[in-house]
Amino acid sequence: xxxRSGMKIMGQxxxxxxxxxxxxxxxxxxxxxxxxxxxxxxxLASDGLIQGGLTEPGKLAGILIIMAVLRGVxxxxxxxxxxxxxxxxxxxxxxxxxxxxxxLCPAKLESRDKGNLxxxxxxxxxxxxxxxxxxxSPIVIAVVTSTIMVLFIGRYSIAAGLLALVxxxxxxxxxxxxxxxxxxxxxxxxxxQFGELNSFILDSLRGLDETIQYGTGEKRMKEMTERSEELGxxxxxxxxxxxxxxxxxxLMILLFSFAMLFFMLYLYMNGSVGFEALVVGTASMMSSFxxxxxxxxxxxxxxxxxxxGERVLSLLEENPQTEEVSGMEDxxxxxxSVKDIDFxxxxxxxxxxxxxxxxxxxxxxxxGASGSGKSTLLKLLMRFWDRQAGNISISGKxxxxxxxxxxxxxxxxxxxxxxxxHDSIKNNIAVxxxxxxxxxxxxxxxKASVHEFIRELPEGYETQVGELGDTLSGGERQRxxxxxxxxxxxxxxxxxxxTSNLDSLNxxxxxxxxxxxxxxxxxxxxxxxxxxxxxxxxxxxxxDRK
Ligand SMILES: Nc1ncnc2c1ncn2[C@@H]1O[C@H](COP(=O)(O)OP(=O)(O)OP(=O)(O)O)[C@@H](O)[C@H]1O
Ligand SMILES: [Mg+2]
Numbered sequence: 001x002x003x004r005s006g007m008k009i010m011g012q013x014x015x016x017x018x019x020x021x022x023x024x025x026x027x028x029x030x031x032x033x034x035x036x037x038x039x040x041x042x043x044l045a046s047d048g049l050i051q052g053g054l055t056e057p058g059k060l061a062g063i064l065i066i067m068a069v070l071r072g073v074x075x076x077x078x079x080x081x082x083x084x085x086x087x088x089x090x091x092x093x094x095x096x097x098x099x100x101x102x103x104l105c106p107a108k109l110e111s112r113d114k115g116n117l118x119x120x121x122x123x124x125x126x127x128x129x130x131x132x133x134x135x136x137s138p139i140v141i142a143v144v145t146s147t148i149m150v151l152f153i154g155r156y157s158i159a160a161g162l163l164a165l166v167x168x169x170x171x172x173x174x175x176x177x178x179x180x181x182x183x184x185x186x187x188x189x190x191x192x193q194f195g196e197l198n199s200f201i202l203d204s205l206r207g208l209d210e211t212i213q214y215g216t217g218e219k220r221m222k223e224m225t226e227r228s229e230e231l232g233x234x235x236x237x238x239x240x241x242x243x244x245x246x247x248x249x250x251l252m253i254l255l256f257s258f259a260m261l262f263f264m265l266y267l268y269m270n271g272s273v274g275f276e277a278l279v280v281g282t283a284s285m286m287s288s289f290x291x292x293x294x295x296x297x298x299x300x301x302x303x304x305x306x307x308x309g310e311r312v313l314s315l316l317e318e319n320p321q322t323e324e325v326s327g328m329e330d331x332x333x334x335x336x337s338v339k340d341i342d343f344x345x346x347x348x349x350x351x352x353x354x355x356x357x358x359x360x361x362x363x364x365x366x367x368g369a370s371g372s373g374k375s376t377l378l379k380l381l382m383r384f385w386d387r388q389a390g391n392i393s394i395s396g397k398x399x400x401x402x403x404x405x406x407x408x409x410x411x412x413x414x415x416x417x418x419x420x421x422h423d424s425i426k427n428n429i430a431v432x433x434x435x436x437x438x439x440x441x442x443x444x445x446x447k448a449s450v451h452e453f454i455r456e457l458p459e460g461y462e463t464q465v466g467e468l469g470d471t472l473s474g475g476e477r478q479r480x481x482x483x484x485x486x487x488x489x490x491x492x493x494x495x496x497x498x499t500s501n502l503d504s505l506n507x508x509x510x511x512x513x514x515x516x517x518x519x520x521x522x523x524x525x526x527x528x529x530x531x532x533x534x535x536x537x538x539x540x541x542x543x544d545r546k
Contacts, residue, residue: 027081034074042287086133107321167256171294184303341390365428368542418460418481448483474501
């Protein structure tokens with residue numbers, strides 16, 4: 001994927017704000033007004049002191065108090081608008097990302113960067129909040145406020161106005177860019193290391209059994225300590241860096257303020273400006289760095305935010321392995337056929353000129369060595385991936401021309417690893433056909449030889465799978481998966497090792513059910529077990545690739 005420039009990422013991210021532009025505008029107006037209140041609070045106070053303030057102290061104090069309060073209210077309004085936009089946009093982006101995932105999956109979830117995907121779904125999107133709430137409007141506010149201030153000071157003397165301009169640009173743009181270029185790398189390193197440490201801890205927790213069994217606890221502990229220390233070092237470096245950036249920024253502000261003071265003093269001595277210009281001009285300069293300092297603080301996070309933006313935008317633009325099809329005429333299942341297909345995931349060719357006939361009403365066994373491509377064949381039949389050459393057809397029609405919803409309704413797929421949702425057993429079976437009645441669910445469970453087991457659970461079908469957690473055995477999960485497929489009741493059943501975790505008694509019951517239901521169905525049965533293969537009408541061997 002082509003890496004895009006920071007500007008382009010910002011442009012695209014801002015593009016998403018379009019519908020919320022009026023609120024963004026409100027945030028900018030409120031922000032500018034708020035900062036101007038703060039600046040003019042100082043200016044009016046100093047001006048008041050030298051002019052009528054001392055004769056009318058009550059009036060001046062009143063105005064100052066009102067401005068101070070207004071400053072707070074306006075700042076609140078600005079923050080409110082910004083966060084409204086940010087959280088609204090996060091919701092919009094999450095929706096977009098999830099619909100992108102729906103397009104890209106399941107192939108996307110199988111890819112090797114699953115860990116990255118999870119971190120993107122959680123922390124990357126969250127970090128974009130910084131961009132929307134604390135990046136866009138501060139930049140606009142800083143530009144607008146600084147321009148107003150340059151004009152305001154420039155009223156007394158153009159040269160003084162230019163001096164202010166140079167001051168703002170230095171503090172708000174030059175310094176952040178200089179520091180950003182150096183600090184960004186450390187920031188990225190910190191984030192990456194932090195992510196890696198998280199994965200390492202998660203990995204260690206998951207592999208706790210193995211760690212204990214093989215006595216590798218100490219080694220892992222040592223590695224964990226090393227990683228934490230390394231992270232601590234980077235954090236220290238980052239802190240030092242931020243501190244030095246802050247002090248340089250403050251030093252610059254001081255320098256420019258003094259420069260203005262001396263310059264104004266020089267003009268005053270010259271007689272080119274009055275006493276008021278000397279006081280007000282200097283006070284304006286001193287008190288108006290707020291918005292550009294806000295920009296300076298941004299630069300530390302900007303690189304990280306842009307990296308997150310880049311990852312999110314790339315996902316939104318990624319092309320799926322298989323395009324959804326709709327708008328075609330729905331068809332009935334009358335058998336399937338796989339002809340001379342070639343298939344490669346990345347580099348290694350998995351299937352080469354592979355053919356298999358799947359006539360209606362038959363059980364077709366697929367047998368072959370581990371890694372020979374049996375599960376891959378089923379995924380191709382499900383059209384999770386598309387073959388590169390050859391033809392896969394259902395009822396004589398190319399599966400790439402079938403409505404995706406039509407295809408999904410025709411097929412029931414039991415994967416090698418059944419995934420159970422954090423829900424009741426009943427609902428987990430009902431995944432096969434949402435809205436199925438209790439009776440139908442029990443019927444499916446009986447056929448899958450899991451009904452008795454469920455009935456004996458403390459809360460029967462209402463037992464939460466989450467509560468059982470890993471306490472469900474592999475075979476029990478597998479049977480729940482098969483019950484799902486029976487409930488789905490599709491004419492084309494794809495079973496990937498449906499009996500691998502079962503004892504011969506349960507296997508027998510399931511095979512009997514399969515034999516019964518299969519009079520009207522077509523079954524592709526992938527299995528290593530001879531006893532399971534016995535019920536197949538035809539058995540195809542899948543060659544070893546090595
Ligand atoms: N998403 C993927 N990306 C890249 N390679 C993959 C992917 N899925 C599977 N493979 C590779 O393709 C080959 C065939 O895998 P497949 O799962 O089809 O084998 P199988 O015949 O079902 O094996 P088993 O009997 O062990 O289940 C394997 O070498 C595997 O490493
Ligand atoms: Mg397999």
